[in-house]
Amino acid sequence: DVKVTQSSRYLVKRTGEKVFLECVQDMDHENMFWYRQDPGLGLRLIYFSYDVKMKEKGDIPEGYSVSREKKERFSLILESASTNQTSMYLCASSLDGPGGLFFGSGTQLSVL
Amino acid sequence: KQEVTQIPAALSVPEGENLVLNCSFTDSAIYNLQWFRQDPGKGLTSLLLIQSSQREQTSGRLNASLDKSSGRSTLYIAASQPGDSATYLCAAPPSGGGATNKLIFGTGTLLAVQP
Secondary structure: OOOEEEOOOEEEEOOOOOEEEEEEEOOOOOEEEEEEEEOOOEEEEEEEEEEOOEEEEOOOOOOEEEEEEEOOEEEEEEOOOOHHHOEEEEEEEEOOOOOOOEEOOOEEEEEO | OOOEEEEOOEEEEEOOOOEEEEEEEOOOOOOEEEEEEEOOOOOEEEEEEEEOOOOEEEEOOEEEEEEOOOOEEEEEEOOOOHHHOEEEEEEEOOOOOOOOOOOEEOOOEEEEEEO
């Protein structure tokens, strides 16, 4: 079974802090994704990576950056956390082709 | 631009009832369509993945159908149980691409199965 692991289930940070959210997948997937999920807005794509060191902006990249130095690891970085970044963050991965998308268990981030 | 809509937003049924959840998408040139389940405060679990060449997929009490021509997919749950209570989301690839599985999500149907 595919396993996508997010390092923290819950995280509380202060406004202005630099925040790292980590995601690791164990199935040699080419593609990795970061989504955020907010009530009433659904899942929105923040960033997407299709290969090591390759990234593409999603629908809401402002205030975020990403890093993919190794194929299995995709990090989401909040350079200076703000209260409007309080949300559930979901990491996912996939192969190229028809295999579908696989999610981690999510990180609930609160920025105070 | 691909848009995915799910109706109803919420549904409450008594245990044992068969039910149908609906998903509509605007761009029918899709590569595949995926149904997920999400429990409160948790990540998404993949339920069924239907390829564009297929009309339906089954897993246990779940059956998902795909009608590209009408831009619709349905998730049928047979003999519902309280443990089926969760949010169900469908997702389709964006217009013009799908091989990377960069999906567009509906806002989900919140299902409550009453004992």
